Amino acid sequence: MDFHCHLDLYPDAREVYCEAARRNAFTWLVTTSPKAFAATSRVLEPLPSVLITPGLHPEIAHERAAELELLLEQIAGVKAVGEVGLDGSPRFKAHYDVQRKIFGAVIARSAELGGRTLSIHSRRAVRDILAEFERHPNFGTAVMHWFSGSKAELKAAAEHGCWFSIGPAMFESVNGRALAAVMPRDRVxxxxxxxFAKIAGKPVMPWSTCRTAAGLAPLWGISPEEAAAALARNGQALRCLMDRS
Structure with missing residues (x-):
């Protein structure tokens, strides 16, 4: 399974898309803009094991702000949303107000529609993201993608009921390993x-769950097989939540 992948942006995207559908029980294809979602949904053949969702990536929020209304329309017809969120890093801080307007509207719309499952980018913005959850407690389920905040922020996110999606590239850093070690084991x-994620200069592929399990195993003090089983159980539980959205 893969709960956050930009399948449409790989070189030879159609081939990777079909291979992911063949290898994975489930792949969540997150898009970076509403127009990209429309194009990807049109170009790629619908497959039962691949979920394609609309998003508006915070790194391009200032360039695609005019697409917000389209995104809010698209959210009504899907059970999940992504990639959305906030990015407070220096490179994108100048556009943070635009990001907050868009993210706030997405969370409010999700709550209005009875809840959605969201794949969320939260780099240097965890507190502001959790504040939006508090303003709209019925927004649905948050899946924090490649979480990189502090341990205190991780604890706060877990207390808000957040899930966490992690991949092999996360284990490349000391901070990534430290965070993975203390994530709630039933919500990873x-x-x-x-x-975008790369190891040794090569893109991580959508069928990398075994590598994620191998990275988690020593951090959790269990075998790779036990880690893989935990990821499978968690993935099935999250999919059930998504289906209820």
Missing amino acids: VPESDGP
């Missing part, structure tokens, strides 16, 4: 974040 699911 696998992701690739390919093709």
Whole structure:
């Protein structure tokens, strides 16, 4: 399974898409803009094991702000949303107000529609994201993608009921391993974040769950097989939540 992947942005995207559908029981294809969602949904053949969702990535929020109304329309017809969120890093801080307007509207719309499952980008913005959850407690379920905040922020996110999607690239950093070690073990699911996430210069592929399990195993003090089983159980539980959205 893969709960956060940009399948449409790989070189040879159609081939990777079909291979992911063949190998994975479930792949969540997150898009970066409403127009990208429309195009991807039109170009890629619908497959039962691949979920394609609309999003508006915070890194391009200032460039695609005019697409917000389209995104809010699209959310009504789907059970999940992503990639959305906030990015408070120096490179994107100048556009933070635009990001907050968009993210706030997405959370409010999700709550208005009875809840959605969201794949959320939260780099240097965890507190503001949790504040939006508090303003709209019926927004649904948050899956924090490649979480990189502090341990205190991780604890706060877990207390808000957040899930966490992690992939092999997360284990490349000391901080990533430290965070993965203390995540709630019943709310961690696998992701690739390919093709953006890379190991040794090569994109992580959507069928990388075994590598994620191998990275988690020593951190959790269990075998890779036990870690893989935990990820599978968690993935099934999250999919059930998504189906109820």
